[in-house]
Amino acid sequence: MKYMLSVYGNDELWGSYTQEQFAAMVAEDAAFQKELRDSGELVSAEGLTDAAEVRTVRVKDGATVVAEGPYLDVKEHVGCYFIVDCENLERAIEVAAKYPAARDNGVEVWPLMDQGGSDA
Secondary structure, three states, X not given: OEEEEEEEEEHHHHHHOOHHHHHXXXXXXXXXXXXXXXXXXXXXXXXXXXXXXXXXXXXXXXXXXXXXXXXXXXXXXXXXXXXXXXXXXXXXXXXXXXXXXXXXXXXXXXXXXOOOOOEO
């Protein structure tokens, strides 16, 4: 079963890290990704740009309306995501709990559906 792990971030929190703390987090992230690659569970991982670059698109009465920023006005936003292929939800939760940023931010675990609309 495939799961999306949405990793939340907070620019204020990230900005408070020392260079050493940030370097340690990056090293932990690399080790986390290597472990998932080695286990065959990592499908893909992508970081997202700064929330200031986000655009939310809606269609109202046939007209496209584009708003700057993410949908919700919050301090936390999705900073990156992983697609993992795990045996079950319990394993996906275990993987999410290992992600270094889970100590300071949330990591949502979303079961994914295949393109036909059923569970992947």
